[in-house]
Amino acid sequence: MKDTIQFFSSIIVLIFVNSCKAQTTSLVAENAKLVQIANEYSFTEGPASDQEGNVYFTDQPNDKIIKWNSSNNSLSVFKEPSGRANGLYFDHNGRLLAAADENNEIWRIDENGKVDTLITNFENKKLNGPNDLWVDLKGGIYFTDPYYQRSYWDRTTAELTNKNVYYILPNSNTVFIAATNLVQPNGIIGTPDGKTLYVADIGDQKTYAYTVTENGNLTDRKLFTTMGSDGMTIDNKGNIYLTGNGVTIFNSKGEKIHHIPINEEWTANVTFGGKNQDILFITAKGSIYTLQMNVTGVRYTY
Template identity: 75%
Template sequence: MEYKLQYFGAILLTVFITSCKAQHSSVVKENAKLVQVSNEYSFTEGPASDKFGNVYFTDQPNDKIIKWDAANNSLSIFKEPAGRANGLYFDHNNKLLAAADENNELWRIDTNGNIDTLITTFDGKKLNGPNDIWVDLSGGIYFTDPYYQREYWSRTSADIKEKNVYYISPDMKQVSIVAEGLTQPNGIIGTPDGKILYVADIGDKNTYSFSIQDDGKLKNRKLFTDMGSDGMTIDNQGNIYLTGDGVTIFNKNGKQIHHIAVDEKWTANVTFGGKNQDILFITAMGSIYTLKMNVNGVRY
């Protein structure tokens, strides 16, 4: 009986190890290593991939938007000054949307760096400070608006006391609150089919899912996981990537399936880049990292 139990236990152990390896390799490419591309920045944030797989990210303290060229792994300055940009996202016309924190605005930037300011106030009040952005299938824009006091602001309190999630209609003519009652909404990402929006409330250390309606409004708020996040992303299997202590990956059911350790005090954001959208691009403190993946990012 003892022999049978030991044998059975050995089988279970083997299955467990094999399962863990399979789980890991199903997300991260086998033998892939986290690569530090650069550590020359002050605080990196807001990575966003264009249609060619190049990734743009911000160095907010130094007021820059930097471009990582996916073809040759090189870095160059795209825009400086950059409105103290934080979160970034590309719209369907390959224009870069930026949460321009300096004057609490949302920008749309063309390939030549020309700026179109989309919004700076709501109901006559200055926004708290747009933070992260996601664009839906119709071209409507969701953005989170927490409040983080900045040393470069003259004001010391928010005009809008609530920390909301807003939606700009595809024609850019209407702005509405679509999620409220949040402590400090931060990361935001939607599913490829445009049906679910995830919002990380870093203030209460939870991440929620919402059902997206045809008019862009949100319903059916549900707790996705009891972990908050700074920035976040999604892959083509529907897995959600949360940041803070490295990168923690959850499947669409809210079960943790993997953790990517990053040797930094804080991991701020994450996205997919590269020609095939199979490179995980991570911003953490003053550094940027890449990791080869077996899953792909989502590009419309």
């Protein structure tokens, strides 16, 4: 009986290990290699893909937004100066949203680079420093607002007591606090059905999953993993990608399933781009990397 139990236990372990291996190896395309496509920047951040698969990212110290053209793998300056933009995301009308850190604002930028400032303060107090954004199915905008002291600011303290996640109602400039009780909220990404929002609290080394309510509030906070993150993305299998020490991938249950090492001191952010949304686009220190994947992004699939 004991031998039989040990036999079946071994089979179960073997199946589990092989299943994990299969899931891990299926994420990255066969024989794919990490490619450094540029290393000429100071600190790259905030990658966001448009509907054609081009990726826009920021070089915050140099006050630029750069465009990567997915058709020919070329790079060009999209906007300079850029309001010291940090995180980026496209709205449903193809306009680029930017967490404009210089004056602690949220910008909406059209294809010609014209800026419409959406938010400049909260309850007549300057925002801490909008960092990252995500747009829900209705067009509402969630953004994180940590506080990182900048050399180009006149102030040295925050006007707001808390570091929150905010929500801008669709087609308006009305903003309210969607989630609080965070140390330093940073990366943010939602599921394609709009029902779950992940928020990384890098100051507390935790990432949470929230339920998104009909009015935009975030409820039912659950600990997703005991790892914070600078930036985040999600693939079509529901896996969550966190950054910092390379890129660490978790399944929807919060289990670590893969790690992509990056030979840089810090990996800031990550998204999917390319015409088929199957190229992982990684910003790390002064560099940009790409990796061909078997999974895809979800930004333009709903």
